[in-house]
Amino acid sequence: MKKGLLHHLEINVSNLKSSINFWSWLLEELGYERFQTWEKGQSWILDDTYIVFVQTEERFLDVPYHRSRVGLxxxxxxxxxxxxxxxxxxxxxxxxxxxxxxxxxxxxxxxxxxxxxxxxxxxxxxxxxxx
Known part of the structure; x- marks a missing residue:
C-alpha cells in the first residue's frame, strides 16, 4: 500500500551544478540512483520516491532561502x-x-x-x- 508515502520532493536551488555536486554523493550513499537529467534539473530515485533539484529562475535569486522562514x-x-x-x-x-x-x-x-x-x-x- 502506498497511501500516505512520499511520492517526491522538488527543491529549487540557487546553483544547480553546486547542488548536484553536493547531493549526488549523499543520495547515492543512501541508495538513490540518478533518475532524470535535463538542462535545469536533476533527480534521484529510491523505490517509488524521487527527489528533484531545479535551478531557480534568475528573477527569484534575490530572495535567499532560510529554514527559519515559512516553508521547508x-x-x-x-x-x-x-x-x-x-x-x-x-x-x-x-x-x-x-x-x-x-x-x-x-x-x-x-x-x-x-x-x-x-x-x-x-x-x-x-x-x-x-x-
Missing part, C-alpha cells in the same frame, strides 16, 4: 546504522561541510537520537539519522 525546515533521511551515520559524518568533514550542533554531535536530537546535521549549498538543513 529540513530534510531527514535514515542511515543504515550508527556506523553509517559516522561514515557520512566523516565524508562531510572531508568535504569541508560544517557539522551543525557539533558540540552535541551525534546526540544533538537527544540521547536516543543518533544523527548528523548539516546544510546543503543553499543552507537547507539535512539530517541523517540512525534507525
Amino acid at each position: 525546515n529540513h530534510l531527514a533521511f535514515y542511515a543504515d546504522s550508527r556506523e553509517h551515520v559516522d561514515l557520512i559524518t566523516a565524508s562531510l568533514k572531508e568535504q569541508g561541510v560544517t557539522i551543525l550542533y557539533e558540540d552535541k554531535h551525534p546526540f544533538a536530537g537527544g540521547r536516543e537520537h543518533y544523527a548528523v546535521y548539516f546544510e546543503d549549498p543553499d543552507r537547507i538543513k539535512v539530517e541523517i539519522v540512525a534507525p
Whole structure:
C-alpha cells in the first residue's frame, strides 16, 4: 500500500551544478540512483520516491532561502546504522561541510537520537539519522 508515502520532493536551488555536486554523493550513499537529467534539473530515485533539484529562475535569486522562514525546515533521511551515520559524518568533514550542533554531535536530537546535521549549498538543513 502506498497511501500516505512520499511520492517526491522538488527543491529549487540557487546553483544547480553546486547542488548536484553536493547531493549526488549523499543520495547515492543512501541508495538513490540518478533518475532524470535535463538542462535545469536533476533527480534521484529510491523505490517509488524521487527527489528533484531545479535551478531557480534568475528573477527569484534575490530572495535567499532560510529554514527559519515559512516553508521547508529540513530534510531527514535514515542511515543504515550508527556506523553509517559516522561514515557520512566523516565524508562531510572531508568535504569541508560544517557539522551543525557539533558540540552535541551525534546526540544533538537527544540521547536516543543518533544523527548528523548539516546544510546543503543553499543552507537547507539535512539530517541523517540512525534507525
